Amino acid sequence: MNTTVSYLSTFRAKDGTEALMRLELQRLVSFTRREKSCVACDLFQLTTNKKIFVVQTVWSSRDVWMSRKGWEHHPAGPGLLDQCLQRPVEVVPIEEVA
Template identity: 35%
Template sequence: MPHLTIVANIHAKPDQVDLVKAELQKLVPITRQEKGCINYDLHQDNSDPTHFVFYENWESRELWQAHMNAPHLQAYSEATAGKVDEFVLNEMAHID
């Protein structure tokens, strides 16, 4: 079975960029240690500082789902409630 690629686009409210960025950065080292995580890379748009992108690869959808239910993701959701304008997540498959 092919790996699962996740592309998550997060748009912080303009007055909440620093808080959202700090909370996103907290996720990186914890998530990279999770079972099934191949890579978990956070990016910030050079021309729009409110726009963040996670580019992730997981060994399986089941292991990614475990990540999505992990306590550190719940803590992130609570810390950023009402501070994000838009969140769009795409589950993707690599095409050779």
């Protein structure tokens, strides 16, 4: 039985901060990939709206993910994310169907 869990987190950049948002999310994704319980972490940017970024993460268990305190309290620190982020970050669970 597969116990991993997957989540999509959607980030919206403030006007004019798309490049900064990309750099900050790349930093957080790089750090997240090194976390022991992280199975996968990938960053995407919408082609139809460059202000929207999506991070897909896969974790070893739901409990591990729930013990985290969200992106705003990431262990790597928020860095400059607060300066370019329109709140709230939307996080939804997803499951593989095929």
